[in-house]
Amino acid sequence: MYVYIYDSFLNEKSYDRVLSRIETRNTDLGINGNIIRLGMIRNIADIVENEIKKGAKTIVAVGNNETFNKLVNVFVKLKEKGIHYKTPLGFIPVGNNNEIAFGFGIEREEAACNILSGRKIEILSINKANDKSFVSIARIPAKGTTIKFDDDYLIEPIQDGWVEIVNETMNYSDDGNEEIKKESSLKLYIKPEQKRLSRNKDTISEIPINQITIYNDHKNLELDFSEQIKTPVIIKQSDTQITLITGKQKIPQ
Amino acid sequence: MFNKENNDFSSKDAETIIGTSVKVKGNFQADGNIIIEGILEGTIKTKGNLFAGTKSAITADIEANGGKISGEVRGNIKVDGYLEITNTARIYGDISAQQISIEKGAIFQGNCQMSQNTANQ
Numbered sequence: 439m440y441v442y443i444y445d446s447f448l449n450e451k452s453y454d455r456v457l458s459r460i461e462t463r464n465t466d467l468g469i470n471g472n473i474i475r476l477g478m479i480r481n482i483a484d485i486v487e488n489e490i491k492k493g494a495k496t497i498v499a500v501g502n503n504e505t506f507n508k509l510v511n512v513f514v515k516l517k518e519k520g521i522h523y524k525t526p527l528g529f530i531p532v533g534n535n536n537e538i539a540f541g542f543g544i545e546r547e548e549a550a551c552n553i554l555s556g557r558k559i560e561i562l563s564i565n566k567a568n569d570k571s572f573v574s575i576a577r578i579p580a581k582g583t584t585i586k587f588d589d590d591y592l593i594e595p596i597q598d599g600w601v602e603i604v605n606e607t608m609n610y611s612d613d614g615n616e617e618i619k620k621e622s623s624l625k626l627y628i629k630p631e632q633k634r635l636s637r638n639k640d641t642i643s644e645i646p647i648n649q650i651t652i653y654n655d656h657k658n659l660e661l662d663f664s665e666q667i668k669t670p671v672i673i674k675q676s677d678t679q680i681t682l683i684t685g686k687q688k689i690p691q
Numbered sequence: 692m693f694n695k696e697n698n699d700f701s702s703k704d705a706e707t708i709i710g711t712s713v714k715v716k717g718n719f720q721a722d723g724n725i726i727i728e729g730i731l732e733g734t735i736k737t738k739g740n741l742f743a744g745t746k747s748a749i750t751a752d753i754e755a756n757g758g759k760i761s762g763e764v765r766g767n768i769k770v771d772g773y774l775e776i777t778n779t780a781r782i783y784g785d786i787s788a789q790q791i792s793i794e795k796g797a798i799f800q801g802n803c804q805m806s807q808n809t810a811n812q
Contacts, residue, residue: 449791523746538746580712587717589713590717590719590720591716591717591719591733592715592716592717593713593714593715594713594714594715594716595712595713595714596712596713596714596730597712597731599712628710628712628713629712630710630712640710640711641708641710641711641712641726641728642708642710642714643708643709643710643712643729644705644708644794645707645708645709646706646707
């Protein structure tokens, strides 16, 4: 059974048509199921936990980067609570702010239904930013940021640009039943702002990481293009994995 | 990825790249190949090879398997294998390696030690 969780912003009338098209497509593909609309007072964690206990085959987030981030954090919290399940997370991106979906090769709206139907399962290692989880990327403006690697050394960007921590682990399973154990791979990128008229391209820094602490007195760290958290933030790999239904390759933006 | 025949240091094979927009302070350790184009103060140790680019400014003692220096190093360099010093290099410190080449135009102020194996060949 598929369970579709619609984010609260989709309650606006302007989304009625696209949701109708998505629901029709899902029916045609034979993957229609229960629809749950999030509002101001509904607890998403309780909803997901109940649906998984009732035997949901797939939980599908319908919304944007923020929707996806909410569901990932719920899935992780369930695992940390000791609730074991193999239900994968699916995603139907609607509207703007869907960089995370494109990174996983999931196209917008009805096209995402086809991907859902294809059930290409990826096992994702989750990374922690303090007590929050992120799947794909954590980033912060480079100016004013300091990165500490244990007690060994400090890195300071000396130009404007971005500091990005990217999850480079991608594990594949055709049927989603087998968990592939692989060391997760987190990498730090420091991307300087490229000046338009400058001929020379400044080199992007790349450093593999296990655990780092990020400091910035004025800017927050952004997780998966959605949630923002204040520094200092300890970023590290965790043992938790979730399964996600993805597309074949990243979609250029 | 780095050999004395073609003197080619490919970023694709580097585990770590410290770019021009970055300053590192402390004891930097790695297992793989490192490319440094930025500023580094402290110490650097790697089991792989190290390339210090033309814009690099390193104030550190360096230990690596092999090395190619094209920037500024204020500190001692100890390499197990081959150390290449190019014409833009400015080294102020001692060097130790099994094999060394120094291009015309390089600046080197310090002592040089080569391993016994090379001396006997």
